Amino acid sequence: MPGQPTHVDWSLVSERTLVSQLQSREDGTVSVSGWVETVRDQKKVQFVILRDETGAVQLVNPATRPDPDGAEQDAAALALTALISELSTGTFLTVTGELKHDERVKLGGVEIKIATLEIAAAALPETPIAADSGLDKRMDWRFIDLRQRRNNLVFRIQTTLEHAMRTYWVERDYVEIHSPKLMSTPAEGNAELFALEYFGDQTAYLAQSPQHFKQMAQAAGFGKVFEIGDVFRADPSFTSRHATEFTSIDAEISWIDSYEDVAAMQEELLAAAFQAVKDKHGDEIAELFDIDVVVPTLPFPRIPLAEAREIVKARGYDIPRTDGDLDPEGERQISAHVRETYGHQFVFITDYHPEIRPFYHMRNPETGLTNSYDLLFQGTEITTGAQREHRIEVLEAQALEKGLSLEGLEHYLDFFRYGIPPHGGFGMGLARVLMLMLGQDSIREVTFLFRGPTRLAP
């Protein structure tokens, strides 16, 4: 009947208690919902460990087994016992029962005596993976793998980390942008690009980074921008640090004097984010990952690349790369040096040669080196940052020098023809930060659903 459209049936709203709330609840009737982690089906008593997104609790049921002599028995009690005996791991259910605080119960000091048990969705009896299954197998069944406490914690840490970074930026009047991932021209050259047919006669490319567009925001006078979003690399490599799709954390700021303004922002940002993670999850990270999250001190150490190579060489490692860059072992060596010398997990490596940098990095006229840096965290690169070249004639010359076609860069170069401030920024891989923070071997462990050359599902 018209006339009552604002009616809400509040009786439909759940009265579920989260497992984390049980300890502070008084003894009495509660209702909990989660999934079956284990069942101990003993002759006289049954125990179920139920886990939800906040923790695990022990459910108990005094078993009522069919009387071998056929004596009359409570049908409901028999049915409940049989139901529990048949529960498979992973089954999602709701239990109502009597909460009792009991310090003898190791798991949280509480227990629930089951009164009613309602199955929401029963799991097939054979779980296809276990906690110790191989990584590839676990990724096939990622939604089961993610039920592990450690894996669940990863994404709560991710949530805290990102929110702390966005809060840092929002409090400083940065503008959040969502740049398009479909582009008419490649952003950073032609390598590692996914191409697709776009309405018949056009070719679109998937963005490898928001580089073009965060620079466009500078020409637009946005001042300071950030974006946390997906980028795509048709990168056939199978290392533990590479993915074909990943979440990139990007910022770009106007009116900088050098890349130092960018580096100073990034180190503050990371310190704030690590502090938030330590405050909220430090104890759990220590328990589940055996890691003490270290909030980095400011400023982070800075070492010019040429000097870093000398230090690495003096440590006995001769970098085979001939282009002047560090290789992964060189990154580990210089990070070990920084850890030993300055007690720091981070280091900015600065002053890269233009040959190993994109055309749009600004160069220092005195040294001929770029105004750019890489940020290493615990031995692995997580970021490239730079002051950008904003002078159109210099930018064009640098593009030509790299063998790029100016026609292919037409839209990008337009951004510099109608006025643009000096600017710079960085891009940082979210999964790399999480991997290194949690001492993991692979970004696959800290990615919700990894995508690689042979991994497009589930």
Place this chain on the structure above:
Amino acid sequence: MPGQPTHVDWSLVSERTLVSQLQSREDGTVSVSGWVETVRDQKKVQFVILRDETGAVQLVNPATRPDPDGAEQDAAALALTALISELSTGTFLTVTGELKHDERVKLGGVEIKIATLEIAAAALPETPIAADSGLDKRMDWRFIDLRQRRNNLVFRIQTTLEHAMRTYWVERDYVEIHSPKLMSTPAEGNAELFALEYFGDQTAYLAQSPQHFKQMAQAAGFGKVFEIGDVFRADPSFTSRHATEFTSIDAEISWIDSYEDVAAMQEELLAAAFQAVKDKHGDEIAELFDIDVVVPTLPFPRIPLAEAREIVKARGYDIPRTDGDLDPEGERQISAHVRETYGHQFVFITDYHPEIRPFYHMRNPETGLTNSYDLLFQGTEITTGAQREHRIEVLEAQALEKGLSLEGLEHYLDFFRYGIPPHGGFGMGLARVLMLMLGQDSIREVTFLFRGPTRLAP
């Protein structure tokens, strides 16, 4: 030299004053940076309106023109005057000069007398667009178009809106996910899908929504999740409400009793976000868009679809669609009814027939209708929300009924075979919310860089 890597040259850090800070600064030397909005080059005095990301200020220079009689003159003053005469709109520059408070100056009551003027990047003299250029032309030159105060404000509102939503969720222990955009199988059927070649022999599809994956997070026991990210629709339509790539705001929650739990969360979320926007930008929105942002009261009105159609018919509009859904005019009519009857800008339309809903919407066994809703805001749909069918046998039957192949849904259906809680969620188009909040005619006006069938650049 090694040994001083932590050295930061703080003299490199800018001492720029933002225009918004000038009013509270004492008279004296200041440095401002921004772009030239207008130049008034009068014979005896020159005025430049300089805009930065926080506002606009008047710069003034007493003109020194070449003496026709060749009298000796201050060369620096002559050069500065000539430089200002040649300034083109959009040129980015830094001016140092004497700040003076003067209530006769309409623009903020302050003025800066130019001492030095340094051009960062000169704009070409002919700006290709004006504020009143056509939409398509403005989109060709979006980075210039975005310099307009109104357009800049849109993205500061976007920032506030999103941050308020994320904060609402984070405070309630939601987990932020980044679901993959590259998929091996279509998420919602085969229509409107972008396909691409993935490492030679595979085909990848671009996600049309995070639907599969936010449901996967429920099977993973994440409880409550959100994602704000890009989705892709190979949709050839040219309406003001459609794009081929857009930012989708998604949430999904476990252990719901009905779609009411989802709707109740969404209305609270929107009220919190609108409140944040009104608090931070209400005055500017009133000034630049002539709109009073209304924070919606709770609960939003709810009207079953069949009833909504009756109301629309009674208002004199006979919906031509024969599938039982509303059409755009029907949406406007029911929203007008709600505005007139309840004074509300939002309305949940509920109880859609399964024929016009995806197979995964749960159905009410009594009515045969789906446990789902659309949310209309000011006459336009911004959201579809629903309780999902989590019972695998029902889900498969509903998929088959829609003519879908179970093989194509294999990975998705797996999520339901190893336990999953009852759950539901919604997806909401960011640009639609902004468009309607700001009374704009097209999502193109509130999208950083719009993508459509004929729009893939810049």
